[in-house]
Every structure is written in structure tokens, then in C-alpha cells.
Amino acid sequence: MNTVLHKANTRGDANHGWLHSRHTFSFANYYDPQRMQFGALRVLNDDSVAGGMGFGTHPHNNMEIISIPLEGDLEHKDSMGTSAVIKAGDVQLMSAGTGIRHSEYNKNKDQEVKFLQIWVLPNKMNVAPRYDQLTLNPADRKNQIQQIISPNPDDAGLWMHQDAWFSVADFDKDYRETYTLKKQGNGVYVFVLKGSVKVNDTELNERDGLxxxxxxxxxxxxxxxxxFLLMEVPMNA
Incomplete structure (x- = not known):
């Protein structure tokens, strides 16, 4: 087994005032040739957006884009006519495909919104753009690994154009579980949201990734x- 450890304090740190973003992988003005991606996992941004602020309308293409709010409410509008608000406990997935324009704003003026912005390289190019979202049941991740994204439209959770599986879990202290990868040749990236967990023999604290x-x-x-969030992705992307 091979591993790579990314401690929280080694991430790229971009503070724009209205936006404070921490980048696990190279993004925008943060560039590290040793941290371009983990297989098909290209972007893992940990964003805090000030009240009433946000990202104006901008384009994407040929990328699977996942947003996971951790605190507050995030308002989404796009060129397909979608208008939605996602909050903690929700997951949003957008297949940019042939091209989509969207905006993301903090719905509230009196509190921050904190969310993860994740980009995964697709295995199909120039697909029709698509938007979907899901509200999770917290009980389904209590001392168990809850699948939230897969490649299969008929499977639990949302689906993406990639042989990737995303899961979340809330573990009580000392709880232990083995995750078996679903496809040969894939790797798995664990990102800690709260507390501390050990992956095999490696200790991870909040916002560490392995x-x-x-x-x-x-x-x-x-x-x-x-x-924690668990992302299984192909390594040959």
C-alpha cells in the first residue's frame, strides 16, 4: 500500500476577505507540483464565505463538481434554470459537461457559510450538463459509512460520470470499521471533518487528509x- 498525508496546516491558504479558502490541491494562485491531484480527485477546497457574499456567475465544463455545506446556507443558480439552496446535511452534484454557468452565494447576511468544493475529473467528456442534490439522513452515518455518490444512477445517493464512490461517516470514539475499495485500481482519500481518526496506523486530525x-x-x-469524508477514485485519471 502507498499513502500520501496532507496535514491541514500544509494546505494552500487564500484569504480574499469575503472568501477564505484552503486548498488541499493546487488551485488558482496556489501551485505545488507535488499536490496537483489524487487520481481523479482534482480539487478539494475548504471554503468560508462571508454573509451575503459569494461567487458571481462563472463557467465550467467537463468536470464533476460536488458541493457539501458544513455550516450555513448556500444559494445556487445556473444556466439550466436551477435555483436551489443547500445547507448542512445536503450534497450537491453538478456535471458541467459541454458547459454550464452558475453562481454560488451565501444565502444569509448575518453568518458565514462553510462548504467543501470538490472537483472530480470525469470519465465521459462533453456530456449534457446536469444538476442534482440530496438531503442526507444523519442516522445513516452513525457508526457506519454512508454512501452518498457512486457511478450508478440506481444506487444509493447521487451519481457522477466517474468510477468513484463518496461516503461520509460519524464515528463514536473507539468505533472501528474497514472500508473495502469497490474497484481494482482505485485509491481512497480520507478527509477529516471533525475530531480525530486513525487510518490504519496514521493519526488524522480535523481537516487532515490521507x-x-x-x-x-x-x-x-x-x-x-x-x-470524515471518504472519496474513492480511479488513480489513472
Missing amino acids: GAWDTDAITISATTDGS
């Missing part, structure tokens, strides 16, 4: 009450 590949499974154990 990628593992050339393995069939990893074991995750909570050293405190902890929450």
Missing part, C-alpha cells in the same frame, strides 16, 4: 468522536 492506493481496504478507527 490518500491510500495499491490496497484493497483500509481500516478507520475513531480516536475521538469524529466525522
